[in-house]
Amino acid sequence: MDIRLTVNGRPHTLDVDPRMSLLDLLRERLGLIGSKKGCDHGQCGACTVLVEGRRANSCLALAVAMDGLSVTTVEGLADGEHLHPLQAAFIEHDAFQCGYCTPGQLCSAAGMLGEPGPSAVTENLLDDPELTPHEIRERMSGNLCRCGAYVNIVSAISEVAR
Amino acid sequence: MRPFDYARAASAADAVRRYRPGTMYLGGGTNLVDLMRLGVARPEHLLDVSRLPLDAVEEVRGRLRVGAAVRNTDLAVHPLVRARYPMLARAVLTGASGQIRNMATVAGNLLQRTRCAYFQDVSRPCNKRRPGSGCPAIEGDHSNLAVLGHSGACVATHPSDMAVALAALEAEVHVTGPGGDRIIPMPGLHRLPGDAPERDTVLEPGDLVTAVELPPPPPGASLYRKVRERASFAFALVSIAAVLDVAADGTVAGCRIALGGLAHAPWRAERAERELIGRPATGGAFLAAAESELEQARPLPRNAYKVPMARDLIVNTLEELAP
Ligand code: FES
Ligand code: FES
Numbered sequence: 001m002d003i004r005l006t007v008n009g010r011p012h013t014l015d016v017d018p019r020m021s022l023l024d025l026l027r028e029r030l031g032l033i034g035s036k037k038g039c040d041h042g043q044c045g046a047c048t049v050l051v052e053g054r055r056a057n058s059c060l061a062l063a064v065a066m067d068g069l070s071v072t073t074v075e076g077l078a079d080g081e082h083l084h085p086l087q088a089a090f091i092e093h094d095a096f097q098c099g100y101c102t103p104g105q106l107c108s109a110a111g112m113l114g115e116p117g118p119s120a121v122t123e124n125l126l127d128d129p130e131l132t133p134h135e136i137r138e139r140m141s142g143n144l145c146r147c148g149a150y151v152n153i154v155s156a157i158s159e160v161a162r
Numbered sequence: 163m164r165p166f167d168y169a170r171a172a173s174a175a176d177a178v179r180r181y182r183p184g185t186m187y188l189g190g191g192t193n194l195v196d197l198m199r200l201g202v203a204r205p206e207h208l209l210d211v212s213r214l215p216l217d218a219v220e221e222v223r224g225r226l227r228v229g230a231a232v233r234n235t236d237l238a239v240h241p242l243v244r245a246r247y248p249m250l251a252r253a254v255l256t257g258a259s260g261q262i263r264n265m266a267t268v269a270g271n272l273l274q275r276t277r278c279a280y281f282q283d284v285s286r287p288c289n290k291r292r293p294g295s296g297c298p299a300i301e302g303d304h305s306n307l308a309v310l311g312h313s314g315a316c317v318a319t320h321p322s323d324m325a326v327a328l329a330a331l332e333a334e335v336h337v338t339g340p341g342g343d344r345i346i347p348m349p350g351l352h353r354l355p356g357d358a359p360e361r362d363t364v365l366e367p368g369d370l371v372t373a374v375e376l377p378p379p380p381p382g383a384s385l386y387r388k389v390r391e392r393a394s395f396a397f398a399l400v401s402i403a404a405v406l407d408v409a410a411d412g413t414v415a416g417c418r419i420a421l422g423g424l425a426h427a428p429w430r431a432e433r434a435e436r437e438l439i440g441r442p443a444t445g446g447a448f449l450a451a452a453e454s455e456l457e458q459a460r461p462l463p464r465n466a467y468k469v470p471m472a473r474d475l476i477v478n479t480l481e482e483l484a485p
Contacts, residue, residue: 001168018165018166018167018168018208019163019165019166021195040199041196041199042192042196042261042262045259045261048261054235054264055260055261055264056261056264056265057192057261057262057265060190060191060192060195060196060262060265061191061195061265062168062188062191062195062208064168065168065170065188065191065210065212067170108260108261111260111261111264112260115235115239115260116239117238117239117244118238118239118244118251118255119255120252120255120256120394125244125248125251125252126244126245137394138393138394139260140260141259141260141393141394141395142258142259142260142261142262142395143259
C-alpha cells in the first residue's frame with residue numbers, strides 16, 4: 001500500500017506491507033536507526049517518536065495507519081549543528097550509560113514538556129503543576145532504562161523544564 | 163503476523179457497512195497491534211476507525227458526550243472532565259504510560275483484552291482464545307487474576323481503569339451496528355465469563371462503539387485509587403472508584419463503589435452500597451459493608467491476598483471520603 005509520510009520535515013511516498021510497524025519503517029526503510037526496538041510490545045519506550053508532535057510508541061503504530069502524518073525521530077530533534085536543549089542537558093548531566101534507551105527518553109521528554117495538565121501524582125487535578133522531579137518521574141514512566149540512569153535523566157529533564 | 167488487508171472507514175455507518183466476518187476495527191492499536199504480533203488476534207481485514215470524526219468531548223444538556231476516538235490523554239486533561247468527573251480523569255491518568263495514553267482511544271480502552279499470561283501465549287491452551295481448550299491459569303499462575311464472578315472456564319480480569327470509573331458514574335456506551343443503534347449502561351458492557359469466556363462484552367459482530375455519555379455527576383465526594391506492584395505504568399491488583407454522599411446527620415445518603423482488578427468486568431459492589439445507605443458514615447459500617455460484598459469472593463490459592471487488599475481499600479477510601 002502506498003502511504004505518504006513526513007519524517008523530520010522531509011516528505012516520503014512509500015509502498016508498505018500493512019503488517020509493518022512505524023518503527024520498522026523508520027529503521028529498515030528510511031535508515032533512521034536512532035529509534036530503538038527494546039521490547040516491540042509498548043512496554044519500554046525505546047521506540048518513542050513524536051507523531052504530529054505527540055509522543056507515541058512507534059512499535060505499536062502500523063505504518064499504513066500513519067498515512068499523511070508527520071513524524072519526528074531523535075534524528076530530527078537537533079537544529080542542524082545545534083543540539084536540542086534536552087540533548088545538551090543529557091550530556092551535561094551524564095544522563096545515560098549504554099545509550100540504548102536515550103533516543104526514546106529524548107523524544108518522550110520532548111513530547112512530555114508540551115503536554116499540559118495534571119498527571120496521576122498531581123494533588124489537585126485542576127492544576128497545571130510545576131514539573132517537580134516527582135512529576136517528571138510519573139510522566140516519564142513509559143521509558144525504562146536498563147542501566148538505571150534515572151537519577152541523571154530526571155535532573156537533565158528538570159533543567160530544561162525550568 | 164498473519165497477512166491482512168487494511169482500509170480506513172469514512173464514517174461510522176461506512177465502517178458497519180464494510181464489516182464482514184474476519185474484520186476487526188482498529189483504534190489506537192496499543193492493544194490490538196500487540197495481540198496481532200503475538201498471534202492472539204488474527205484479523206483478515208483491518209478497518210481503521212481511529213480517524214473517524216468521533217473525537218469531540220461535548221456538553222449535551224448537562225451530560226458529557228465523549229467520542230469513541232477521543233484519545234485517553236485528551237479525555238483526562240479536558241477541563242470539564244477534570245472539574246466534574248475527577249474520578250474519571252484520575253482513573254485514566256493512572257492507566258498505562260504517557261505515550262500509550264496519547265495513542266489509545268476511549269473505545270479501545272473499553273474493549274482491550276485481558277493481560278492473563280495464558281491468553282497472550284498462543285502455545286498454551288486458553289478458553290478465551292480457543293474455546294474448549296482449557297484454562298491453565300486455574301492450576302497455574304493466577305496471582306493477578308479474578309476472585310469474583312469467575313467460572314471454571316476462565317479466571318481472567320478486565321484490565322481497564324477507565325471502565326471502573328465509568329461503571330461508578332453509570333456512563334452509557336453508545337453503539338451502532340448491523341442491528342441498528344443502541345445504548346448500553348455501564349457496567350453492562352462487559353460480561354462475566356460463565357461458559358463463554360471468548361466473549362468479553364455483550365457487543366455483537368460488527369458493532370462499533372461511537373461514544374460514551376456521562377450523566378451529571380452524582381452528589382458527594384469521589385475518589386479513584388489503585389494498588390499495583392510498582393508506582394506507575396502497571397495494571398491494578400485492585401482498584402476502586404467510589405462516591406460517597408453523607409447527609410447532615412452523618413448517615414450515608416448515597417454511595418457508589420466499583421472495583422477493578424477483581425473480575426472479568428468492572429465490579430459494582432451493589433451489596434455494599436445497599437448496606438451503607440442510611441447507616442452512619444463510620445469505619446465500622448464501611449468494614450461491615452466491605453466484608454459483606456467480599457463474602458461472594460472465591461479466591462484461588464495464589465490470589466487470596468486480593469480479598470483483604472480489596473477490603474482495606476474499600477474501607478480506607480470511604481474513610482477518606484467521609485467528612
Ligand atoms: S520497543 Fe516500543 S515500547 Fe519497547
Ligand atoms: S542508558 Fe542504558 S538503557 Fe538507559
